[in-house]
Amino acid sequence: MCGILAVLLASQNNVASEIAEGLQLLQHRGQDACGVVTCGPKGRFYQCKGNGMVRDLLDAKNLSQLIGGMGVGHARYPTAGSSAQSEAQPFYVNSPYGLVFAHNGNLINTDHLRYYLDHYAHRHINTSSDSELLLNLLADALQKTGKFRIDEDDIFRAIREVMQMTSGGYACTAMIAGYGIFGFRDPNGIRPMGWAKRKSETVPGGFDYMMASESVVCDALGYSDWTDIKPGEAIIVTQDGVKTMQCTPARTFAPDVFEYVYFARPDSVVDGISVYRARMAMGDALAATAKAQLDKAGIKVDVVIPVPDTSRVAALQLAQNLNIPYREGFVKNRYVGRTFIMPGQELRRKNVRRKLNAMALEFAGKNVMIVDDSIVRGTTSKEIIVMAREAGAKKVIMASCAPPIRYPCVYGIDMPSRHELVAHDRTEDEIAEYIGADHIIFQSLDDLVSSCQRLNPSIERFECSVFNGEYVTGGVDEAYLSHIEGLRNDNAKRKAGQQGAGPALVNINGANASNVVLASQPLGDVTGGGEVAGGGDISQVVGLSNENAGEAKESPSIVVGLDNQR
Numbered sequence: 001m002c003g004i005l006a007v008l009l010a011s012q013n014n015v016a017s018e019i020a021e022g023l024q025l026l027q028h029r030g031q032d033a034c035g036v037v038t039c040g041p042k043g044r045f046y047q048c049k050g051n052g053m054v055r056d057l058l059d060a061k062n063l064s065q066l067i068g069g070m071g072v073g074h075a076r077y078p079t080a081g082s083s084a085q086s087e088a089q090p091f092y093v094n095s096p097y098g099l100v101f102a103h104n105g106n107l108i109n110t111d112h113l114r115y116y117l118d119h120y121a122h123r124h125i126n127t128s129s130d131s132e133l134l135l136n137l138l139a140d141a142l143q144k145t146g147k148f149r150i151d152e153d154d155i156f157r158a159i160r161e162v163m164q165m166t167s168g169g170y171a172c173t174a175m176i177a178g179y180g181i182f183g184f185r186d187p188n189g190i191r192p193m194g195w196a197k198r199k200s201e202t203v204p205g206g207f208d209y210m211m212a213s214e215s216v217v218c219d220a221l222g223y224s225d226w227t228d229i230k231p232g233e234a235i236i237v238t239q240d241g242v243k244t245m246q247c248t249p250a251r252t253f254a255p256d257v258f259e260y261v262y263f264a265r266p267d268s269v270v271d272g273i274s275v276y277r278a279r280m281a282m283g284d285a286l287a288a289t290a291k292a293q294l295d296k297a298g299i300k301v302d303v304v305i306p307v308p309d310t311s312r313v314a315a316l317q318l319a320q321n322l323n324i325p326y327r328e329g330f331v332k333n334r335y336v337g338r339t340f341i342m343p344g345q346e347l348r349r350k351n352v353r354r355k356l357n358a359m360a361l362e363f364a365g366k367n368v369m370i371v372d373d374s375i376v377r378g379t380t381s382k383e384i385i386v387m388a389r390e391a392g393a394k395k396v397i398m399a400s401c402a403p404p405i406r407y408p409c410v411y412g413i414d415m416p417s418r419h420e421l422v423a424h425d426r427t428e429d430e431i432a433e434y435i436g437a438d439h440i441i442f443q444s445l446d447d448l449v450s451s452c453q454r455l456n457p458s459i460e461r462f463e464c465s466v467f468n469g470e471y472v473t474g475g476v477d478e479a480y481l482s483h484i485e486g487l488r489n490d491n492a493k494r495k496a497g498q499q500g501a502g503p504a505l506v507n508i509n510g511a512n513a514s515n516v517v518l519a520s521q522p523l524g525d526v527t528g529g530g531e532v533a534g535g536g537d538i539s540q541v542v543g544l545s546n547e548n549a550g551e552a553k554e555s556p557s558i559v560v561g562l563d564n565q566r
């Protein structure tokens with residue numbers, strides 16, 4: 001569930017630090033890698049990306065080298081391929097026109113796309129990232145125009161072709177050298193994205209434009225008029241203004257309900273629904289279920305305790321509804337990020353302990369109801385229930401604002417393996433036993449959906465496949481689920497990560513201008529932005545990165561290259 005962002009400034013002043021600030025606001029969507037690519041006045045791209053958090057990688061020194069008034073940013077949480085530095089985004093291809101691309105989501109027909117790109121488009125794919133496929137499909141579709149210079153219609157047509165070929169969840173931002181930025185959203189609108197504008201401070205009558213995964217970026221950076229991009233819609237922003245186009249007929253609009261449960265920031269409004277209000281409604285609904293179940297079981301709860309951070313909003317609401325004291329019994333270390341999106345079970349487990357500390361005073365001798373937004377692998381609940389008992393809790397009742405998660409996510413949340421899901425093949429009692437709770441209470445799916453839907457009744461369906469196994473795009477069958485399970489279980493990911501981390505691959509991946517090339521040295525003057533460069537960029541970058549293999553492993557990449565479109 002990555003964070004994506006693109007900004008174009010009327011002033012054409014350097015935009016990199018604003019993009020980095022925006023990425024900080026989207027950090028909760030991806031902690032593994034991040035990157036920014038800007039486009040300078042001569043149409044050259046300047047790039048800094050690699051593994052790490054935004055504040056560490058995109059520091060003032062690196063940002064100062066990224067020149068230009070438009071750019072694209074990405075914060076990555078891998079859901080395909082590996083965590084290797086080479087798969088950090090934005091991705092870049094030189095041909096045609098110089099394209100930069102950032103993707104949130106996950107494609108489900110990657111085998112087919114890979115075959116097409118190899119056999120028909122003859123495009124070299126150098127990583128196992130689905131986003132690289134998407135970028136190359138787009139490049140192929142643009143290439144087919146055969147034009148020296150393209151216009152909006154060509155771009156919209158190319159996006160339509162991409163939408164017709166791909167299946168899955170995707171929201172994307174992109175940039176063409178010397179031309180502008182653009183974005184699009186999958187025909188079911190599974191992944192979120194919107195755009196906004198701001199009066200330029202320096203250009204009279206001019207506007208700055210941004211597009212991003214969540215509206216929090218718009219608010220915090222002083223933009224207004226946030227507009228959600230519709231399913232199947234695309235937007236192009238140039239210095240001449242904004243154009244939007246419904247590229248393909250919208251299918252069933254089905255935003256992912258998990259954005260409201262966990263992923264999005266509470267201060268964002270996603271597809272017209274305040275995430276904060278949705279979580280409040282989840283707390284209200286869960287309170288009614290909890291009351292019925294507690295009365296039936298004859299359990300009296302003394303205190304409601306949230307699992308920080310995400311469940312706080314709902315837990316407070318639940319406590320108020322039940323008229324039970326709400327206490328922050330777990331204190332969160334603010335310097336530890338989200339644990340669910342960390343790679344590897346051992347790391348996630350250790351980090352729950354590092355992140356949360358139980359205050360004995362709030363637990364000792366009490367029947368506590370611990371509220372979380374969701375229970376996925378059970379990593380968090382298992383650990384915190386041990387902590388609650390160590391702190392002296394008498395009875396521990398676990399309550400989840402989401403229903404049991406029994407099916408893998410294939411659209412951009414990294415839970416591809418059924419066997420890693422605590423609720424898979426377990427009854428509610430068995431889940432309680434596994435995590436060590438005396439009693440467990442789950443929200444019903446109907447209540448979860450209506451908590452969101454009543455805030456925007458025009459949305460008729462939400463993508464709820466992790467709860468009910470109904471995949472909105474179709475094309476997800478047992479064979480597919482077994483296939484991705486084999487590819488992306490924790491063990492497989494560990495192996496892929498190890499392979500992807502080696503210097504040989506990193507150097508080769510430099511060919512996609514992906515990473516670890518020299519800082520601040522031009523790759524060479526490649527003129528003729530509209531010409532097809534074929535494989536020329538590859539040897540160029542491999543040469544450079546071979547020479548610098550030592551630094552390559554450590555440093556983020558800063559690439560300067562390619563001529564302008566105009």
Ligand SMILES: O=P(O)(O)OC[C@H]1O[C@H](OP(=O)(O)OP(=O)(O)O)[C@H](O)[C@@H]1O
Nearest residue numbers: 309310338339340375376377378379380
């Ligand atoms: O059952 P699990 O596999 O442990 O996953 C669920 C937990 O992970 C998330 O917390 P996380 O620490 O990622 O983020 P938060 O601080 O925003 O709550 C989520 O809020 C649950 O607490």
Ligand SMILES: NC(=O)CC[C@H](N)C(=O)O
Nearest residue numbers: 001002078079080104105
């Ligand atoms: N979480 C995401 O949106 C991931 C995007 C893409 N599938 C990747 O793995 O890089």
Ligand SMILES: [Mg+2]
Nearest residue numbers: 307308309310
């Ligand atoms: Mg949590």
